[in-house]
Amino acid sequence: MTISDAAFESRLKESAAATQTMLLTLLSDAVLPDELARPERLMAAMRHGSLNGGKRLRPFLVRESALLLGGDDDAALRVGTALECLHCYSLIHDDLPAMDDDDTRRGQPTVHKAFDYATAILAGDSLLTYAFDIIAAPETQLPDRAKTELVLALARAAGAGGMAGGQALDLAAETSPPDEAGIRMLQAMKTGALIRFGCEAGAIIAGASAHDRQTLRLFGQKIGLAFQLADDLLDLTADAATMGKATGKDAARGKGTLVGLHGIDWAEKHLDELTAEAVELLAPYGEKAMMLQATARFVANRQN
Template sequence: MDDFRALLAETADRVTVAMDALLPRANGPEARVISAMRYAALGPGKRLRPFIAIEAGRMIGADETGLLRVATAIECIHAYSLVHDDLPCMDDDDVRRGRPTVHKEYDEATAVLAGDALQTFAFELLADPDTDANPNRRLELITKLAQASGAKGMVGGQMIDMSADRIDADINIITRMQRMKTGALIAFAAEAGAILSGATKDDRRALEGYAHDVGLAFQIRDDLLDAEGSLDETGKAVGKDENQGKATFVTILGLEGARDRARRLAAQAKDHLEPFGESAKLLRRAADYVLERRS
């Protein structure tokens, strides 16, 4: 996977450069919150969601400029979710991606505001004609991202997660939670590339199926890393699910059961890409990477 990791890192660098150019500069009396926004969004990260958006769009012929802007919007939403997820009222984490979390580097109020600003900035990017000259496509991107990140998507999944130690969670509830919390934004990433390229409904359906399965496999791998990984490897605290008594894929399926479920989901994800033939090879390798990642 070394060559794939190199390609992923190259794409991450391109997205980071685009974000650096698009995010506001830390000037004026509001400079502190803008500095925190940039700290959260421009820090180290795999940028897997932007990678999926860019590769899905490129595979079907989307414009590169629009793809980079959409990738930036996705990463802003992801960064905002991590800032809020780390807050004392949520997971109360001190380390993220090997660095102090935003509320530790700045303060709690600034972290809340920085997350809010990153969220709204994502929609500002999508609404701009520079993302796509077709207003209907821009409107669809805005609508789909709002749905993926709202109460029926990422936020709703986080609410279920926050209640996981108080409800009788079974595999169906855990699957629903992770499809919302993690899978919805990954699914949007794949669909966004298809929207920008004007893909057919069949192509979009195939990409959505791929992304949902990859997203669930990604979260199962997260659960495995929380159970078996280390702070040095993952760049964040581990063992928290067990300490908090949360139901996860690992607690319900066991380590081997969770690994097997992730492998089957990755294989199923790749099956969804059959209509695209060899042009989908990088998305297939992304599914393999999800199973092997250590952070």
């Protein structure tokens, strides 16, 4: 028994709408206790970089992983929104001329194009910091131990040993193409780390066992690799209008990818294998895991 595509898409859209609503609330101009002011232009740039649509896959993973293990959905929504703030910071900074130098994101001008370079940097900095604020805030009703574990896990996933380090490796790859092991490490850090956290966070929110937490972590690692592999395939096969951003840039810059290394046929086969492995990991949870299993298939089969 599996979830239909329509049922999955409906659930994903509902979660994205809930995340959007939470972002609108959190990124309002209302000053919080111990804040002095919220500069108008900075807040506008933060909203431009985070309220521009998208599937909100990472918050969805937090909520569905928490639901699988009996965690509180209100807390999961806030933690998922924190993760989305951090993800959006990374996109704002990645789009800068010193990084990937992109002019469009999700079909609209990137933050540094809509505003300016300095404002884009500050908007990213603010969203990054705000992610940890959201988790630690009293409105996120979780035990202090859970909040500490979430902050630590997110910091490790986002920092020098995770996403930011992966971006550093990605920049280095332009002048010194990595071997297959290097490509896998780069992708596991730059893309996979936040997806892995999204799954593991649900277990932390639910106060689940070490075994459950490790299972969700492994599931996140599998679909994180699948997400990047699908992205690399789309970079070669999809057009910019479909993707909402420029395509073919990795190949133009000489960056190594697993698709470039092994070819499209191998990549599609490996993508199927990763999806099957991810689905099988959650088989012991029975019907409760069907939505997350559908997510693994969605990651592999998405068109943008």
